[in-house]
Amino acid sequence: MEWQTLIDEPAVIAAAVLALGLVVGYLVGRLNKELLSASGVPDAVEGTPFERTAQSLGTSTVEIVARLSSWFIYGIAVLTAIHIAQLLDTDAFWFEVTQYLPQVFIAVLVLILGFIIADKAELIVSEYLRSVKLPEVSVIPRLVKYAVLYVAFLIALGQIGVYVLPLLILLAVIATGAVVVGTFAFKDFLVSSAAGIYLLLNQPYGIGDRIRIGDQAGIVQEVDLFVTKIEDDSEEYIVPNRKVFEEEIVRVRE
Amino acid sequence: MAGVDDVFGDIFSSVDAIMLFGPSGSYYERFTTGEDSDVVVVGTENDVGAETFVELPLEFDEVSERVRFGIEGALEQDVIDDGDDLACATSVFSDDIDTVSRVRADADAHTGIYDLFAKSRAEPAVIKSVLELAIELGKKGQKGKPVGALFIVGDAGKVMNKSRPLSYNPFEKSHVHVGDPIVNVMLKEFSRLDGAFVISDAGKLVSAYRYLEPSAEGVDIPKGLGARHMAGGAITRDTNAIAIVLSESDGLVRAFKAGELILEVDPEAY
Numbered sequence: 264m265e266w267q268t269l270i271d272e273p274a275v276i277a278a279a280v281l282a283l284g285l286v287v288g289y290l291v292g293r294l295n296k297e298l299l300s301a302s303g304v305p306d307a308v309e310g311t312p313f314e315r316t317a318q319s320l321g322t323s324t325v326e327i328v329a330r331l332s333s334w335f336i337y338g339i340a341v342l343t344a345i346h347i348a349q350l351l352d353t354d355a356f357w358f359e360v361t362q363y364l365p366q367v368f369i370a371v372l373v374l375i376l377g378f379i380i381a382d383k384a385e386l387i388v389s390e391y392l393r394s395v396k397l398p399e400v401s402v403i404p405r406l407v408k409y410a411v412l413y414v415a416f417l418i419a420l421g422q423i424g425v426y427v428l429p430l431l432i433l434l435a436v437i438a439t440g441a442v443v444v445g446t447f448a449f450k451d452f453l454v455s456s457a458a459g460i461y462l463l464l465n466q467p468y469g470i471g472d473r474i475r476i477g478d479q480a481g482i483v484q485e486v487d488l489f490v491t492k493i494e495d496d497s498e499e500y501i502v503p504n505r506k507v508f509e510e511e512i513v514r515v516r517e
Numbered sequence: 518m519a520g521v522d523d524v525f526g527d528i529f530s531s532v533d534a535i536m537l538f539g540p541s542g543s544y545y546e547r548f549t550t551g552e553d554s555d556v557v558v559v560g561t562e563n564d565v566g567a568e569t570f571v572e573l574p575l576e577f578d579e580v581s582e583r584v585r586f587g588i589e590g591a592l593e594q595d596v597i598d599d600g601d602d603l604a605c606a607t608s609v610f611s612d613d614i615d616t617v618s619r620v621r622a623d624a625d626a627h628t629g630i631y632d633l634f635a636k637s638r639a640e641p642a643v644i645k646s647v648l649e650l651a652i653e654l655g656k657k658g659q660k661g662k663p664v665g666a667l668f669i670v671g672d673a674g675k676v677m678n679k680s681r682p683l684s685y686n687p688f689e690k691s692h693v694h695v696g697d698p699i700v701n702v703m704l705k706e707f708s709r710l711d712g713a714f715v716i717s718d719a720g721k722l723v724s725a726y727r728y729l730e731p732s733a734e735g736v737d738i739p740k741g742l743g744a745r746h747m748a749g750g751a752i753t754r755d756t757n758a759i760a761i762v763l764s765e766s767d768g769l770v771r772a773f774k775a776g777e778l779i780l781e782v783d784p785e786a787y
Contacts, residue, residue, distance in 0.1 A: 466690050469723070470677060470717055481674075494674055
């Protein structure tokens with residue numbers, strides 16, 4: 264009979280739950296680690312700054328995620344134990360916490376994922392752009408990284424119930440602003456490059472041809488995406504390619 | 518051994534500037550911290566982040582060439598003055614600096630070798646890659662046989678008007694630039710074609726198979742060089758282009774500017 268009363272004692276049940284939680288948490292952590300390792304996550308995250316930071320702290324991305332799931336279960340176990348032991352007898356608190364804990368867990372997970380995806384995206388984009396020999400291009404990978412991070416933060420904040428609508432509006436305003444300013448500022452460049460693509464593909468005139476664009480006449484020295492360089496005896500004209508379409512091209516033949 | 522210091526000390530005593538050719542980072546550090554005379558770093562790349570730096574277009578194997586180019590570049594950039602005494606520290610036998618020689622900067626002994634890169638119409642990087650290409654081609658030849666090649670770099674519009682095609686232009690409607698990885702292979706294959714390669718200021722391969730028609734009047738190139746060199750040298754007098762010629766007979770790479778022979782390098786030495 265003594266056993267029975269002992270088992271009915273809330274403190275004992277709470278302790279049992281706590282112990283079980285610790286064991287399950289540890290096992291889930293290990294299992295997660297194995298699963299992540301087996302599914303090639305360490306290879307996928309290799310080289311990202313997040314992983315490097317984790318390495319320098321003596322851990323790794325996989326370990327952090329695994330640890331996180333363990334802590335999540337530890338947390339639940341502790342809370343359940345507290346509830347059973349009736350240390351804090353407030354249903355409202357309990358309700359809040361059960362609502363909140365998974366959300367925090369998901370938010371942290373989303374953040375970690377966001378960091379990794381952002382770093383990875385930066386790497387992939389910069390790899391892709393490597394053949395483009397323009398120093399300014401290095402901005403684009405960074406832009407991609409911060410865009411992904413921003414979205415990850417938004418999702419994470421949304422998860423833990425922060426009111427994200429103003430942030431979303433901010434994002435929309437920045438995006439439209441960038442597009443509008445970009446099209447205004449680079450309008451001529453865009454038009455020129457569109458014309459330049461045609462010129463490069465079709466080559467209506469090539470280097471060495473004598474042409475006239477509007478008032479400028481001479482020998483073509485260079486054709487690139489944005490401009491055509493024409494040179495006569497004393498002057499070299501650098502004509503934006505959009506001009507080539509606005510005024511007609513005359514090929515001068517003797 | 519005090520006597521050795523006395524005797525060799527003359528070499529670097531009271532110099533106006535020290536020129537370091539391709540120093541390592543720590544070597545350069547020792548100079549900037551301890552020394553109060555000017556230090557000029559010369560090299561293919563500014564690895565040490567030196568303030569005064571003269572870029573070498575090639576890792577000249579011949580020490581005198583290397584030093585001469587460095588001095589000419591430094592004179593051109595006004596980091597040293599005519600008549601300055603210079604201690605030039607460079608490497609001859611090992612990769613580290615092992616030799617110091619005392620040279621007096623002489624603006625009259627101007628060969629234009631620095632101008633060839635820095636003051637030509639075409640971009641220096643383009644000239645550098647074409648030169649490297651010619652050296653590479655001279656070293657390996659085509660399938661082991663020596664080949665000759667003629668590259669006309671810069672002022673492509675004028676060059677095209679002073680030449681005519683020998684056959685279809687393989688680079689018609691292509692957008693290949695010198696320095697693209699594929700170009701070395703392509704040019705190696707095309708080098709058996711007769712005629713000249715024409716390359717624009719920005720490095721675009723405009724044409725192959727060009728027969729150059731400059732007026733060869735007053736072109737002064739060393740006797741014994743053939744038609745290829747004559748054509749290359751002459752076109753640089755008529756236009757603002759430079760010519761980089763790989764000789765089939767003696768395997769040397771020569772560069773012409775304004776009708777004059779500026780640079781002569783042996784590909785085997787690189």
